Amino acid sequence: MTKIKNRPNETSLMGNYSRTDLAFVRGKGVWLFDKKGKMFLDLASGIAVNSLGHSHPKLVKVLANQGSKLWHTSNLYTVPNQEELAKLLTESTFAEKVFFTNSGAESVECAIKIARRFFFSKGQPNRNRIISFQGSFHGRTMGTIAAAGSRKSLEGFGPKLPGFDLIKKLSLDSVEKKISERTCAILVEPIMGEGGIVTLSCSFLKGLKDLCEKYKLLLIFDEVQSGIGRSGHFLAHEKCEITPDLVALAKGLGNGFPIGACLATKKVADCMVPGTHGSTYGGNPLGCAVALETIKHILKPKFLSTIRGKGDFFKHKLNVLKDIFPEQILEVRGRGLMLGLKCISKNTHLIDMCRKEKLLLVPGASNTLRILPPLTITYKEIEEGTTRLKKALLQMRQL
């Protein structure tokens, strides 16, 4: 067989990402440096990943220290770091049990599996359908693309996994109409991230919880993006004082070390007996060491309130920009340091213009621009960010 050669200068990577030529070699706090030493202000944190910024000295130390001792043992053995991280997660949230994964999609998959297995173990194996919402994002596995139901993510990957009932608009009536004796759970992001920073109101989330109680369903929150302090609460749903049954986490948990988690109440998690689920890498000593240090920092008594303070300040600054550029910004959205701008002209143009100002932001659906800075950003850096954004908006005006 003859191999087809890549053209000279053609990348050996698959073409599934639309990347720019920007490449970074180093990071520090909210700053990223390219190989020429040019400094970019990172208001994206990967995509809501580097919650304590780049190369946080304490995390570097923990990683190096654990790296010199032990990387991997497998889940055949007790992993002390995993025990400790699970203990802290349960002490700090609604949850009583934790399963560790390597990514957001795996955490959502785990929640879906537990919801089905829970009813199976109660002798109701046909209760396996899950209600989910159009415009959500839950990952790229076969299960999670079916759960989110986006045509673009599903196209060409059929047959689509069955078992999801999609709700088109955020209305409690539509949800109640979709519930049947086959429904086992409702899956939702309290703040939709990829969907364009759509914050679901506490009354809507409480309404979902009430429906779950009325029909004995499980409530699953996908907090892969909104969790780990991002919204100004450790988990975004905590603001609304609602208790879910399952929560999926990842992104901010490891500050860039790939680790995710599925949190559950004991009542629900009891169905996960030996052999039901597993992961080779999930909860490895390295990831757990870094995640433990990350959340210890985020859970410090004053840290979450500083996120709320900085978020309010940032939102105010963005609203000022909205008033100056009404032809470009329609709305400022979000909570804490999970913010979004609903744009009028094409969001990707503005993002390109921001890159010219050495400012990094992320696009979101329905022509939004996401602002997800490290949670450690200072007030001064927020001002620097808005100054650069203003310059980019002025450039756009002159086009």
Ligand SMILES: *Cc1c(COP(=O)(O)O)cnc(C)c1O
């Ligand atoms: C990013 C994201 C995921 C998927 O996470 P991966 O680590 O890319 O698998 C799932 N749900 C939400 C809400 C996300 O933002």
